[in-house]
Amino acid sequence: MASSQGKKIRSIVVLGGGSAGWMTAATLSRMLKPEDVKVTLIESEQIGTVGVGEATIPDIINFNAMLGIDEREFMAATNATFKLGIEFNNWGKRGDSYMHPFGLQGADMMGIDFHQFWLYSHQQGNSKPIWKYSISAEAAYDNKFVLPVNDNRSVVSQIRYAYHFDATLYARFLRKYAEERGVVRVEGKVVDVGQNDQTGYIETLKLGSGEEIEGDFFFDCTGFRAMLMGKTLGVKFDDWGHWLPCNAAQTAACKDTGPLKPYTVATAKDAGWQWRIPTQTRVGNGHIYSQNFMSDDEAVDILVKDMENKPMNDPRLIRFRTGCQKSFWEKNCIAVGLSAGFLEPLESTSLYLIQVGISRFIALYPDGNLSSVVREEYNRQIRQLFVQVRDFIILHYKATQRTDTEFWEYCRNMSVPDSLKDKMDLFRAGGRVFRYEDDLFGKTSWIAVLLGQNVFPEVVDPIVSDLPIAQVERSLASMTKSIGDAVLKMPTHKEFIGQYCPSPMAKA
Amino acid sequence: MSAPIKSVLVCGSGLAYEMTLAALSLNLPGDIQITALQLGGLVNRDSFYGHLTAPSAYNFFLSLGLDEPNLILNSQTNFSFGTAYESWAGHLNWTQCFHQPFPVWDNIAMHQYAVHMKAPFSAFLINSVAGLNGRFAHPPHDKNNPLSRAEYGYVFDPDDITALLRSATTSARLVRQSGVFSKLLSKNGTHYSLELDDGTLIETDFIVDCSGYDSPLSENFELGATRIAKTNKEAVTPGISLKHIKANPMGWESVVRLQRENLHLSVGLEGSISDPDYVVGIGRKLSPWKSNYLALGHAACVVEPLTPAPMMLLQRDIERLLSLFPVSSDMTVEAKEYNRLSGNDLEHCQLFQRSMFEIKNAPKSAYWNQVTNTPAPKKLERKIEQFLSRGYVTMYDLEPFHAEDWIIQHFGLGRQPERYDIYLDQLSEKQISQRLGQLSANINSMVQKMPPGDRYVQNFRRYLEKKHGV
Ligand SMILES: Cc1cc2nc3c(=O)[nH]c(=O)nc-3n(C[C@H](O)[C@H](O)[C@H](O)COP(=O)(O)OP(=O)(O)OC[C@H]3O[C@@H](n4cnc5c(N)ncnc54)[C@H](O)[C@@H]3O)c2cc1C
Numbered sequence: 001m002a003s004s005q006g007k008k009i010r011s012i013v014v015l016g017g018g019s020a021g022w023m024t025a026a027t028l029s030r031m032l033k034p035e036d037v038k039v040t041l042i043e044s045e046q047i048g049t050v051g052v053g054e055a056t057i058p059d060i061i062n063f064n065a066m067l068g069i070d071e072r073e074f075m076a077a078t079n080a081t082f083k084l085g086i087e088f089n090n091w092g093k094r095g096d097s098y099m100h101p102f103g104l105q106g107a108d109m110m111g112i113d114f115h116q117f118w119l120y121s122h123q124q125g126n127s128k129p130i131w132k133y134s135i136s137a138e139a140a141y142d143n144k145f146v147l148p149v150n151d152n153r154s155v156v157s158q159i160r161y162a163y164h165f166d167a168t169l170y171a172r173f174l175r176k177y178a179e180e181r182g183v184v185r186v187e188g189k190v191v192d193v194g195q196n197d198q199t200g201y202i203e204t205l206k207l208g209s210g211e212e213i214e215g216d217f218f219f220d221c222t223g224f225r226a227m228l229m230g231k232t233l234g235v236k237f238d239d240w241g242h243w244l245p246c247n248a249a250q251t252a253a254c255k256d257t258g259p260l261k262p263y264t265v266a267t268a269k270d271a272g273w274q275w276r277i278p279t280q281t282r283v284g285n286g287h288i289y290s291q292n293f294m295s296d297d298e299a300v301d302i303l304v305k306d307m308e309n310k311p312m313n314d315p316r317l318i319r320f321r322t323g324c325q326k327s328f329w330e331k332n333c334i335a336v337g338l339s340a341g342f343l344e345p346l347e348s349t350s351l352y353l354i355q356v357g358i359s360r361f362i363a364l365y366p367d368g369n370l371s372s373v374v375r376e377e378y379n380r381q382i383r384q385l386f387v388q389v390r391d392f393i394i395l396h397y398k399a400t401q402r403t404d405t406e407f408w409e410y411c412r413n414m415s416v417p418d419s420l421k422d423k424m425d426l427f428r429a430g431g432r433v434f435r436y437e438d439d440l441f442g443k444t445s446w447i448a449v450l451l452g453q454n455v456f457p458e459v460v461d462p463i464v465s466d467l468p469i470a471q472v473e474r475s476l477a478s479m480t481k482s483i484g485d486a487v488l489k490m491p492t493h494k495e496f497i498g499q500y501c502p503s504p505m506a507k508a
Numbered sequence: 509m510s511a512p513i514k515s516v517l518v519c520g521s522g523l524a525y526e527m528t529l530a531a532l533s534l535n536l537p538g539d540i541q542i543t544a545l546q547l548g549g550l551v552n553r554d555s556f557y558g559h560l561t562a563p564s565a566y567n568f569f570l571s572l573g574l575d576e577p578n579l580i581l582n583s584q585t586n587f588s589f590g591t592a593y594e595s596w597a598g599h600l601n602w603t604q605c606f607h608q609p610f611p612v613w614d615n616i617a618m619h620q621y622a623v624h625m626k627a628p629f630s631a632f633l634i635n636s637v638a639g640l641n642g643r644f645a646h647p648p649h650d651k652n653n654p655l656s657r658a659e660y661g662y663v664f665d666p667d668d669i670t671a672l673l674r675s676a677t678t679s680a681r682l683v684r685q686s687g688v689f690s691k692l693l694s695k696n697g698t699h700y701s702l703e704l705d706d707g708t709l710i711e712t713d714f715i716v717d718c719s720g721y722d723s724p725l726s727e728n729f730e731l732g733a734t735r736i737a738k739t740n741k742e743a744v745t746p747g748i749s750l751k752h753i754k755a756n757p758m759g760w761e762s763v764v765r766l767q768r769e770n771l772h773l774s775v776g777l778e779g780s781i782s783d784p785d786y787v788v789g790i791g792r793k794l795s796p797w798k799s800n801y802l803a804l805g806h807a808a809c810v811v812e813p814l815t816p817a818p819m820m821l822l823q824r825d826i827e828r829l830l831s832l833f834p835v836s837s838d839m840t841v842e843a844k845e846y847n848r849l850s851g852n853d854l855e856h857c858q859l860f861q862r863s864m865f866e867i868k869n870a871p872k873s874a875y876w877n878q879v880t881n882t883p884a885p886k887k888l889e890r891k892i893e894q895f896l897s898r899g900y901v902t903m904y905d906l907e908p909f910h911a912e913d914w915i916i917q918h919f920g921l922g923r924q925p926e927r928y929d930i931y932l933d934q935l936s937e938k939q940i941s942q943r944l945g946q947l948s949a950n951i952n953s954m955v956q957k958m959p960p961g962d963r964y965v966q967n968f969r970r971y972l973e974k975k976h977g978v
Contacts (some may be wrong), residue, residue, distance in 0.1 A: 031931065036933070364898075365898075367898075367927060374894075374897060374898075374900075376890070377890065377902055422841075425841045426841050428841075429836075429841040432845075434845065438905070459512070462512070462540075463535070466537045
C-alpha cells in the first residue's frame with residue numbers, strides 16, 4: 001500500500017488572528033485531526049487587526065459550506081446582510097451609475113452572448129441599461145431579497161449573492177469554531193524568529209514573554225507587516241502601485257437611516273473612491289485615495305461629507321501598498337491574507353484570495369519533506385489568481401473618461417498590463433470577451449464593467465443586427481417582465497433578514 | 509475606416525475544408541458571400557486526423573448540421589469508448605477511455621482511493637472494462653447507473669464524412685467552384701487576393717486556407733519530424749468498441765472498427781512502410797492568422813494522430829473561427845486572440861502526446877529516440893512531478909484534454925504516486941477497499957448486461973431506419 005505521507009507534518013503554527021489567521025486555523029481544524037497535527041494560532045491584542053473587510057463575493061458561501069457552517073447562525077453572529085452586487089457611481093464619467101451584479105445579466109440566445117442583443121437594441125434606441133436584465137440587480141435596486149430557488153425554469157434560480165458583515169465578528173466566529181476543534185490560541189507578540197542555520201527553515205517563534213512556539217509549518221497571517229515572509233525570509237514584494245495608485249484609506253462607521261440596501265456602493269471621488277457597506281447594525285464607510293494626489297485631511301473631509309450620518313468613531317487611517325509577494329510559499333511558510341498581497345477592496349476580493357490561499361494548500365497538502373514540486377505549483381496558481389484579479393481591478397481605473405482631476409487623468413493615460421490591454425482591444429473591436437479558464441471574474445463581470453464605463457464595441461455581432469429589431473425587443477421585454485414579476489413578489493431585504501437571521505445586536 | 513466583411517473564400521479540399529464550409533454556411537450572417545474553391549492536385553492526408561473524435565464531437569457535428577442518426581445511417585461512423593494502447597513502449601497496455609469526472613466520496617476523488625490501494629485503475633472505469641470486452645451502449649442519464657459516467661466519441665472514415673458534409677451543405681450564398689492555385693496577390697503587403705492558374709482573380713475580404721499540409725498558398729511550416737502513413741481497409745472484426753493502437757520499433761499501427769469495415773492506419777519513420785500513401789511533416793505555423801489569411805486544419809498544424817488531438821484541434825479551430833469571425837477588414841485584434849488560443853491548444857495537446865513518451869525503460873527504437881531527442885517541456889515535467897508526488901493533476905488554461913484524461917494516462921503509463929491524499933487517513937482500510945470493491949462490482953455487473961458493440965450499432969441503425977422510414 002502507498003502512504004499518505006513521508007515524514008509527516010506534526011505541528012502547524014498560524015501567526016496572526018485577523019480574518020486570514022482565523023480562516024486558516026478554521027480550515028485546518030476542519031481538515032486535519034488534532035491528534036495527527038497540532039494547530040496553534042498566535043495573535044497579539046497589542047497589535048490588533050486591520051478590522052476592515054466587510055464585503056465579500058459569492059465564493060464565501062462555498063468556504064462556509066466547506067466548514068459546515070450554518071448560514072443563519074453565521075449571519076446573525078456577524079451582523080451580516082446580503083449583497084447582490086456593487087453599484088459604481090462616477091467611474092466612467094461624473095454622473096454615471098451602473099451595477100455590477102452577481103449572476104447572469106440576460107440569457108444568451110442562439111448561442112450568442114446576451115450583451116450582443118442588448119447592444120443591438122441599445123443602438124436602436126432601447127434606453128434600459130444592461131443590468132435591467134439581471135434579477136440580482138433589479139432586486140438590489142428595489143431593496144428586495146430572496147434566496148435562489150433550485151429550479152432552472154424560474155428566474156429566481158439566477159440570483160447569486162454574497163454577504164456584508166463585521167469582519168471582526170467573523171474572525172471571532174471562526175475563532176470559536178476553530179478552538180472547538182482543537183486549535184490552541186496563544187496570546188502574545190512574536191519578537192523573534194528562530195531559523196535553521198543550514199536550511200533557513202523557520203523552527204520557532206519567540207514571544208515577548210520569552211515563551212517559544214515550535215512548528216513544522218508556519219502561516220504568516222500578520223497582515224501588512226508580513227513578518228515571516230518579508231522580514232524573516234526576505235521575500236521581495238511586487239509593487240503594482242503604478243497600476244493601482246491608491247495607497248491609503250480613511251474609514252468610519254455610521255448609523256443606517258435608509259432602507260437596508262442589499263448591495264455595496266462604490267462612488268468615485270477626486271483621487272480615489274468611497275465605499276458604503278451596510279450591515280445589520282451600521283453602515284461601514286471608507287474613502288480609498290492616493291496620497292500622491294490628495295492630503296489625508298482632505299480625504300477625511302470627503303469621507304465624512306458623503307456619509308449619511310455622523311461617524312460613530314473618529315475616522316481611522318490605514319496606509320497600504322498594492323501588489324503581492326514574489327513568492328507566497330517560501331521554505332516552510334505560506335503567506336495568507338494581507339501579508340500575501342493586497343489589491344485594494346474595489347471588488348471585495350481579499351477574503352476570497354485568503355480562501356483560495358488556504359484551499360490550494362489543502363489541495364496540495366505536503367508531507368514533512370516539503371518538496372519544491374508542491375511549492376512551485378502553489379506559487380504558480382496563487383500568482384495567476386492575483387494577476388487575473390489585478391487586471392480586472394485596473395480595468396475600473398483605466399476605463400474612465402474623466403478628465404476633471406489629475407488623478408483621473410493619470411489613470412486614463414497610464415499604461416496597463418498587456419493582458420488587460422488585449423482584453424480591452426478585443427472587446428472594443430467586436431464586443432468579444434477574452435476567455436481564461438480559471439478567471440474569477442467571468443464574462444458577465446467584464447461586460448458589466450466595460451459597458452458600465454462606456455467602453456462600447458465598434459460593431460455589434462452581425463448575426464444579431466441582421467435580426468428584425470421587433471423580435472429582439474420581444475425577447476428582451478419578456479426577460480424584464482419575468483424579472484419584474486419575480487422581484488415584485490420578494491420581501492424587502494430588511495424583512496428577509498428580520499425573519500431569517502436577525503442579529504441580537506441589531507435588536508438591542 | 510475599416511469596411512465590414514462581405515465575402516469569405518474557403519479553399520482546399522477534404523475534411524477540414526468541408527467542415528469549415530458547413531460551419532460558416534450555417535453560422536455566418538446572411539449577407540456574407542461564401543466562395544468554396546476546391547483546389548485540384550492536393551494529396552489527401554485526412555487519415556492523419558486519426559479516425560477518432562473526442563466526445564465533444566457530438567455537439568460539434570450537430571453544429572455542422574449532422575446529427576447522430578444522420579452520421580450512423582449515412583456513413584460508416586461508429587461509436588468508440590476511447591483508445592486501447594497495446595505494447596506501448598513494448599510493455600504497457602491500457603485503455604485511454606473518455607470519462608466524465610470521477611466519483612468523489614467523502615470529498616476525496618476516486619483515483620486517490622486507487623492510489624492508496626495500488627489497485628489497477630482501469631478496473632474502475634466502466635468504459636475501459638466495457639471496451640475491452642467489446643461492449644457498447646449509450647450512457648444513460650440515470651446518475652446511479654455506473655455507465656452514466658462513460659463518454660464516447662466516434663470512429664470514422666474522413667472521406668465518408670467529407671462526402672456527407674458536401675451533400676448536406678447547400679446554401680444560396682455558397683458558391684462552389686474549382687481551380688488550380690497560381691498565386692496570392694497582396695495589396696499594400698497586407699490584404700491578400702488569389703489568382704488561379706487560368707488567370708482568374710478572386711477578390712475576397714477573408715481567406716480561409718484548408719488545403720492541407722503542403723498548402724500551395726503559404727510556405728511550409730516549421731517542421732519537427734516527418735512521417736509516412738498508409739491506410740487500408742479490411743473485413744470487419746466483430747466486437748471492437750475501441751480504437752486500437754499498437755507500437756512497433758519504427759512507429760505504430762491503429763485500427764478502428766467502422767460499421768462495415770475495419771480501417772487501418774500505419775504510421776512510421778521514413779522507410780518503415782512499403783508503398784506509403786503520403787509523407788507528412790509534424791509541425792505548425794506560428795501565426796496561422798495573418799492579415800486576412802487564416803490557415804486551418806493541416807495547413808495550420810499537423811499532430812501525430814496517437815490520440816484524438818488532431819480532431820480536437822480541428823474542431824476547436826473551427827469553433828474559434830466562428831466566435832472570432834472578423835467584423836471588419838481590420839482583423840488584427842481577432843487574429844491576435846485566435847493565434848493565442850490556438851497556440852495554447854496546440855501546446856497542450858502536444859503535452860498530452862509527449863507525455864506518452866516519458867517512460868522509464870523506454871525502448872531504444874529509432875522511433876522512440878526521435879520523439880524523445882528533445883527534453884520534455886517544463887509544463888509537462890511539472891504535471892508528471894505533481895502526479896508522482898501525490899496524484900495531483902496540474903491543469904493549465906482551457907486544456908483540450910481534461911483532468912480525467914490525464915489521470916487515466918498517468919496510470920496507464922505506469923506512473924504511481926508516491927503518496928495518496930492525506931484525507932484518506934480519516935477512513936479505515938476497510939472503508940476504502942469497500943468503496944472500490946463496490947464500484948468494481950457494479951461495473952462488472954453492468955458490463956455483463958451490455959450488448960456487443962457491433963450488435964448494438966446494428967440494432968440502433970435498424971431502430972433509426974424504422975423511425976426515419978428509410
Ligand atoms: C481599507 C481596506 C478595506 C478592505 N475591505 C475589504 C472588503 O471589503 N472585503 C474584503 O474581502 N477584504 C477587504 N479588505 C482586506 C481585508 O481587511 C483583509 O484581507 C482581511 O481582514 C485579512 O487581514 P489579515 O488577517 O491578513 O490581517 P490583519 O487583520 O491585519 O491581522 C493581522 C494579525 O496578525 C497579528 N500580528 C501581527 N504581527 C504580530 C506579531 N509580531 N506577533 C503576534 N501577532 C502579530 C495581529 O495581532 C493580527 O491578529 C480591506 C482592506 C483594507 C486595508
